[in-house]
Amino acid sequence: MSNSKELRQQTVGRIVLLTILTLFIFAAFGLAQGPEPVISTVTVPIEKQVRQTFEFKDDRVYFSNEFPGGRLNAIEKDEAGRYVVTITPENAPINMSPWYAFKVWSRKKKEIQVRLVYPEYARHRYDPKLSTDGKTWTPLDPQKIVHEGKDPQDEESLPRSAVISLTVSRRPVWVSAQELQPSSEVFAWMDAIAKKAGAPIEEIGQSREGRPLRMLRLGNTSSKRMMLVISRQHPPEVTGYFAMQAFIEKLIDGSEASSAFRRDWGIYVVPLMNPDGVDEGHWRHNQGGIDLNRDWQDFNQPETQAVRNFLSRRIAETGGRFYFGIDFHSTWNDIYYPMNRIYEGNSPRLVERWLGNIQAAIEGYEPRIQATERLFPTRVSRNYFFDCCGMEAIVYEIGDNTPRDFIRKKGEVAAVELMKLLSEPRP
Ligand SMILES: [Zn+2]
Known part of the structure; x- marks a missing residue:
């Protein structure tokens, strides 16, 4: 009797010790990453510019x-x-x-x-x-x-x-500041793509000011194998949008590879995440005064809500999975922000292999790659895409001043190399 009591006490002692140790390790790890600033994404007032x-x-x-x-x-x-x-x-x-x-x-x-x-x-x-x-x-x-x-x-x-x-x-x-690409231009481009590919356009929601959030549904939209493409959360980031255009145009260029790919895959594209911000000439935010790419945790804004709801709906409807997600942006220089390799989703190592193949396909090109360590809170699109749906996800950044013909080339090569990887025979 006393023996078993002693044993129990020892066990409890060990569990307590282990718990303390675990908490300590987590705390140390958290500190090493720095504190996560809390930024609310609840709507705030904005100053509307006078048109005149x-x-x-x-x-x-x-x-x-x-x-x-x-x-x-x-x-x-x-x-x-x-x-x-x-x-x-x-x-x-x-x-x-x-x-x-x-x-x-x-x-x-x-x-x-x-x-x-x-x-x-x-x-x-x-x-x-x-x-x-x-x-x-x-x-x-x-x-x-x-x-x-x-x-x-x-x-x-x-x-x-x-x-x-x-x-x-x-x-x-x-x-x-950059080439003007308001919603009318983006929608005209989408219409041309939809016509060429014989693909429908879906309205997945509306912006805060009631502009449509339009999505291209390319390829086989009853496929269980799916990928997601978004761009222009941030209005001035036109160069990232140009890369997205080249990427999508390559996916529907009529080549045998692209036709075969589209028979197999469902490709969902939201080229203009922030139509209000773009048309109002904003520096970064939506009409709720919020950086949309900080709202993928709390979903206070209609633009992020629309994509979140679409994803859960589509997965339920098809019973399939999203394997890849990409969000196009612009910054000072070209850089890729993938997930850290410790995070394995529905197609482990896909992004790592893809970036390697892009580098090999462009002579003399040394891509800058910076993997993210932190997944939670999700806040940014890439982390949410991984967390919600197991997508291998990446932020694809183009420099403000990257030569426009090189942006196009990179976008096209990115599409070709992705199609190759996603068309590999699977077990
Ligand atoms: Zn951005």
Whole structure:
């Protein structure tokens, strides 16, 4: 009797010790990763920009932000005769991605100077792209751009402001941080893809302002083998969107490989996650003043809710699985953010092999890859895709200034190599 009691006490003692040890290890691991900042994704107020045409009657020069994607918050003339354009965000704090876009014209053809200024906490990031039809864009000649207020000690530092020289005439010229790709352009592209591929478009929900959240359903949509593609959670990230376009266009290019792939796989694509932010000319957030790519834990915003609901619905309807998920973004330089290899989903090592094959397929290309260690709280799309559905998931980032033809090439190669891996015979 006393023997068994002793044994029980010993066992209880061991369990307590083991528990303490386990807690200690978890705590140490957590500390090593740093504390996770708590950022609420509950809707906050935003400052809506006033849409208007700004007239300088004496000069007969006009500026306008009255078009989707436009952003110009205020304008005045300084003593030097320059037009000082103030660019402010939808709300703050906010990421350093100060989007701007405006039209400018003049009664007489002349050269004008425009100074782009930002709030104290922001810097000039995007040198202007110009267009006369809103479709074709060319970077402004670097000779016509003067960066102001760079840190002289730091070559890499961003300027506080920029002065640009523009030739203006009766024909309006668009001046934009990156090529303008408002919802109308994205939807036209989707319609063209849907037509070419004979594929339907589904509305999976609506944005906060009631714009449609449109999804392309490509390939075999009754297949149990599925993948998900999203882009443009962040409005200015046009280069990531270009990579997504090249990627999708390759998946439907009519080649034998792509046709075979689409017979086997269901491919679900949301090219424009944040149509309100894009059309309102936002720096980063949706109309709820929230960074959508921090809302994949709490799902306070309709845009993230729509994708979450779609995923659970589709898995229930098909009885299948999502094997791959990709979210296209832009940042300073090209970089891939996969999951750490310790996380194994429905197709372990798929992303690792895929990135290796992309590197091998592009001569002299050394991709930058940074795997994420932290999965919880999920917050960002990639982590949620893995956590909800076992997708091998990745954030695919393109640099702001990556040459546009190289973006296309990378997007196409990414599609070709993915199709090869996903078409391998399976047990
Ligand atoms: Zn982004």
